[in-house]
Ligand SMILES: O=C(O)C1=C[C@@H](OP(=O)(O)O)[C@@H](O)[C@H](O)C1
């Protein structure tokens with residue numbers, strides 16, 4: 001995929017559905033006994049992995065006009081033993097959340113994923129689930145998938161202090177907690193995205209929050225809504241926010257962007273860098289706040305991105321690195337060691353691939369140091385089969401002298417139309 005430099009981006013982008021919320025909508029609707037309609041669902045490979053897993057557990061998922069889904073479950077105890085190995089593909093969210101949900105079922109199941117997913121840490125979910133009485137085993141002393149999930153007997157609620165801020169670990173525990181015989185208290189070191197908690201409330205499940213703790217009482221059933229409208233994904237909007245900021249003569253209107261405060265670190269950091277961002281038309285999409293966002297080119301300054309904000313922009317670091325290369329002064333990222341266990345080691349990958357374009361970025365144990373502005377040249381760069389890398393490289397190329405992206409197809413994981421939208425917004 002070749003992306004050439006452009007003199008400006010202009011237009012309106014309808015932001016595709018939130019990936020995190022799309023996964024959760026299918027899982028919760030699959031526990032209901034009435035049909036749930038889901039609009040603006042993200043039709044991307046990761047969310048389809050969740051659909052395929054839930055279908056294998058005998059949940060009906062039908063696709064109607066405009067990609068609207070209708071999910072029909074068989075009730076709270078209605079999942080059935082799958083005949084096949086469940087494949088989470090490239091999706092960490094699918095395998096980790098599903099492990100919580102499968103661990104409490106009275107049947108055996110096996111989950112696996114692609115080569116990248118089979119290298120990602122799974123002990124972080126297996127350890128707390130084991131304390132609940134859930135029996136999951138994996139490869140290499142239960143560190144990696146494939147995972148074998150044994151039929152559950154008695155599930156206890158636990159009090160768990162999470163060692164890392166991870167919405168996936170938190171959500172796996174909270175899903176299992178619904179089926180336990182006593183309450184569960186999960187405490188996070190820093191608040192991670194709370195879409196599971198909000199989705200629980202949408203399904204009539206009470207959620208108690210005390211500081212950084214979440215308390216869940218077991219339930220016997222869920223009260224499903226008739227419809228869920230998935231907000232647009234701010235992690236997808238992030239590529240346009242950065243691209244329009246650093247490419248002169250740009251103005252974009254991003255429509256229907258989720259602005260859940262556990263996700264808006266990118267808006268805070270770009271604003272601190274001097275970006276010209278206007279959040280308008282704030283409204284609710286169910287229990288999730290959404291808005292339209294106008295972004296115009298601006299002169300950016302370097303910024304410090306510390307551990308406390310990382311969970312609120314965890315997936316945005318690759319594209320923020322590109323922003324930092326175009327900003328005046330130093331940008332320092334710390335506390336971002338979780339990036340090493342994503343689809344690829346994203347700290348290493350940004351240094352290596354943007355380095356091919358001439359960028360000098362220092363890699364530290366838990367972050368990056370970028371001195372801007374830097375001049376980038378045309379180069380061939382590899383996505384490392386990581387969707388966020390592919391899109392960050394495209395933004396860098398469009399803002400500079402162009403880029404050739406090897407292995408660009410991975411954008412199908414979260415944003416299948418990314419390249420065609422980029423082409424449509426270009427001014428020359
Ligand atoms: O819960 C979720 O939907 C997600 C949580 C984050 O992962 P971690 O929980 O591993 O931080 C994030 O990086 C991922 O893209 C989606």
Ligand SMILES: C=C(OP(=O)(O)O)C(=O)O
Pocket residue numbers: 019046090091092093094315342343388414
């Ligand atoms: C890390 C990501 O997703 P997941 O963990 O679900 O694979 C991502 O989308 O950037």
